[in-house]
Amino acid sequence: xxxxxxxxxxxIVQGITGHQGQFHTRAMLDYGTKVVAGVTPGKGGEQVxxxxxxDSCFEAVDATGANASILFVPAxxxxxxxxxxxxxxxxxxxxxxxxIPFHDCLDIMPYARAKGCRVIGPNCPGITxxxxxxxxxxxxxxxxxxxxxxxxxxxxxxxxxxxAITNAGFGETTCIGIGGxxxxxxxxxEALDLLAKDKATKRIVVVGEIGGTTEEETAKRAKRIMKPxxxxxxxxxxxxxxRMGHAGAIISKGMGTAESKIKAxxxxxxxxxxYPTEIATLLRAN
Amino acid sequence: xxxxxxxxxxxxxxxxxxxxxxxxxxxxxxxxxxxxxxAVKAQVLIGGRGKAGGIKFAKTLGEAREAARQxxxxxxxxxxxxxxxxxxxxxxxxELYFSITIDRSARAPLLIASATGGMEIESxxxxxxxxxxxxxxxxxxxxxxxxxxxxxxxxxxTASQVSDIARKAFALFEGEDAELVEINPLAVLKDxxxxxxxxxxxxxxxxxxxxxxxxxxxxxxxxxxxxxxxxGIxxxxxxxxxxxxxxxxxxTxxxxxxxxxxxxxxxxxxxxxxxxxxxxxxxxxxxxxxxQPSVILLNIFGGITKADTVALGVRRALEEMHVNVPVVAxxxxxxxxxxxxxxxxxxxxxxxxxxxxxxxxxxxxxxK
Numbered sequence: 001x002x003x004x005x006x007x008x009x010x011x012i013v014q015g016i017t018g019h020q021g022q023f024h025t026r027a028m029l030d031y032g033t034k035v036v037a038g039v040t041p042g043k044g045g046e047q048v049x050x051x052x053x054x055d056s057c058f059e060a061v062d063a064t065g066a067n068a069s070i071l072f073v074p075a076x077x078x079x080x081x082x083x084x085x086x087x088x089x090x091x092x093x094x095x096x097x098x099x100i101p102f103h104d105c106l107d108i109m110p111y112a113r114a115k116g117c118r119v120i121g122p123n124c125p126g127i128t129x130x131x132x133x134x135x136x137x138x139x140x141x142x143x144x145x146x147x148x149x150x151x152x153x154x155x156x157x158x159x160x161x162x163x164a165i166t167n168a169g170f171g172e173t174t175c176i177g178i179g180g181x182x183x184x185x186x187x188x189x190e191a192l193d194l195l196a197k198d199k200a201t202k203r204i205v206v207v208g209e210i211g212g213t214t215e216e217e218t219a220k221r222a223k224r225i226m227k228p229x230x231x232x233x234x235x236x237x238x239x240x241x242x243r244m245g246h247a248g249a250i251i252s253k254g255m256g257t258a259e260s261k262i263k264a265x266x267x268x269x270x271x272x273x274x275y276p277t278e279i280a281t282l283l284r285a286n
Numbered sequence: 287x288x289x290x291x292x293x294x295x296x297x298x299x300x301x302x303x304x305x306x307x308x309x310x311x312x313x314x315x316x317x318x319x320x321x322x323x324x325a326v327k328a329q330v331l332i333g334g335r336g337k338a339g340g341i342k343f344a345k346t347l348g349e350a351r352e353a354a355r356q357x358x359x360x361x362x363x364x365x366x367x368x369x370x371x372x373x374x375x376x377x378x379x380x381e382l383y384f385s386i387t388i389d390r391s392a393r394a395p396l397l398i399a400s401a402t403g404g405m406e407i408e409s410x411x412x413x414x415x416x417x418x419x420x421x422x423x424x425x426x427x428x429x430x431x432x433x434x435x436x437x438x439x440x441x442x443x444t445a446s447q448v449s450d451i452a453r454k455a456f457a458l459f460e461g462e463d464a465e466l467v468e469i470n471p472l473a474v475l476k477d478x479x480x481x482x483x484x485x486x487x488x489x490x491x492x493x494x495x496x497x498x499x500x501x502x503x504x505x506x507x508x509x510x511x512x513x514x515x516x517x518g519i520x521x522x523x524x525x526x527x528x529x530x531x532x533x534x535x536x537x538t539x540x541x542x543x544x545x546x547x548x549x550x551x552x553x554x555x556x557x558x559x560x561x562x563x564x565x566x567x568x569x570x571x572x573x574x575x576x577x578q579p580s581v582i583l584l585n586i587f588g589g590i591t592k593a594d595t596v597a598l599g600v601r602r603a604l605e606e607m608h609v610n611v612p613v614v615a616x617x618x619x620x621x622x623x624x625x626x627x628x629x630x631x632x633x634x635x636x637x638x639x640x641x642x643x644x645x646x647x648x649x650x651x652x653x654k
């Protein structure tokens with residue numbers, strides 16, 4: 001089993017004719033993903049790696065029955081593309097695009113929720129259900145099917161950690177890159193709930209970083225989850241971020257730092273790795 | 287994007303929010319008809335200017351010019367003061383607090399207000415602070431404003447002005463792609479008027495393309511950071527002496543952490559992002575070299591990034607700048623063997639990021 005995405009998911013690639021879109025469509029196909037359609041306005045009728053291209057998500061869904069979409073379109077056009085996909089009826093939308101103004105995401109996320117569409121990202125590496133399917137940009141070769149679920153706010157750091165898990169002889173169920181932006185479709189505690197409910201996932205690895213309070217909220221949630229959870233938090237030595245006026249202090253109440261997050265995880269009985277690959281050591285020890 | 291105080295006031299004024307009158311000057315003699323009495327304030331992008339002597343009070347034109355003379359050219363933190371703002375002194379009866387920022391968990395703008403503002407705001411008990419998310423798809427409805435003024439127990443004529451300012455501030459928050467709109471104090475004057483005593487504005491950097499008019503405003507960056515920003519490179523200068531270059535924010539932070547764990551200190555860090563274009567890598571590397579690190583720790587985990595073209599960029603930068611800084615490289619990605627070949631002779635290679643960090647600390651100490 002896996003969460004969110006499996007070999008039956010029918011995926012649209014929005015922005016398929018761009019450099020990134022083409023490259024990652026190839027990699028997703030190679031991983032066994034059912035990429036059924038591409039969308040680039042004005043390029044309907046073309047093909048990319050044998051995948052038919054449509055002018056709109058509506059046409060793509062009509063012709064192929066697609067139920068998920070991955071978005072590679074540039075930031076200024078991302079909101080338009082996201083709303084179009086949601087309106088066309090996809091149930092899962094993975095937004096890879098980075099640098100989208102968060103005011104656009106303030107519109108996209110509640111709209112998606114109201115329409116029953118799950119959003120992952122933006123500014124994220126996507127989802128990989130090991131051995132089944134990939135809607136994202138994670139390297140294929142680092143995964144091996146197994147029983148560990150992974151949730152991460154980061155991109156390359158996720159690869160580093162998944163690689164360490166796999167090299168240690170373990171394997172993954174689904175790896176969810178939730179994205180590093182302030183406004184994201186699926187939060188860390190929500191992703192934790194998804195993996196907690198998944199029968200195939202026996203243990204969960206959480207990769208956080210400084211800023212915001214999502215790790216603290218995740219730690220609180222972790223107390224109610226029976227599966228073993230392990231964490232790594234990046235940014236112990238990062239320079240203090242810019243201060244968001246007094247408002248920042250009023251909201252964060254002292255949370256947001258690496259120390260606060262590590263303390264919260266430890267208080268919830270979640271072991272925290274001192275460095276990324278130590279996750280593998282922790283998994284071995286328990 | 288941050289803004290100088292005078293500029294933030296100008297934007298607030300554009301949205302009809304009352305702010306104190308003021309004049310901007312880059313030379314004392316530019317102050318001709320200041321509102322009197324006034325506070326002459328250094329225009330810098332960091333806090334603590336009052337303590338540094340960057341705010342002085344004046345009752346006459348002569349005093350205002352003298353204050354400007356003293357403040358202009360002053361160094362506050364890493365900045366030299368180039369401009370002062372002579373601002374009307376307000377006759378304040380009461381200080382409130384108001385701000386709008388984002389609530390990440392609620393995925394909504396968040397209004398924050400308190401009946402006690404000013405310097406004390408961060409010690410106001412949480413129960414006395416009014417906080418409410420605004421449903422983003424429908425925007426600010428009047429009921430939110432009614433709840434706000436009721437929570438603050440404001441007298442009627444103050445309430446209507448506060449509510450009006452809150453509404454305009456929300457329009458500003460949306461219209462300018464703001465991350466933060468903060469008014470502290472929101473001043474109730476002795477004559478009953480309500481004025482934004484101070485105006486703080488931070489605009490989402492990712493929305494820069496929608497606000498080209500702000501593109502040229504100076505930000506709180508060092509000259510090297512500014513150069514990097516102009517080239518679209520994420521680069522931050524730190525206190526230590528080991529230059530760190532990695533791809534992705536999370537991995538860059540993790541690399542700094544591991545370096546620290548091994549006894550080293552990051553001196554500057556550069557996030558290469560997803561690029562493996564040798565020219566772009568070269569450009570980035572040149573900026574890092576200008577920060578004069580003792581050692582460079584390169585940590586790339588690509589998967590899809592081409593390791594050899596990254597290595598090529600590194601090599602070209604070192605050759606063209608004729609510098610001899612040892613490079614400790616850990617590169618994982620496509621063609622990583624070829625990358626090791628390219629970097630032979632200019633540095634050391636490591637398999638894992640822990641090994642690389644350890645090696646960098648050794649090389650720095652001259653032990654290798």
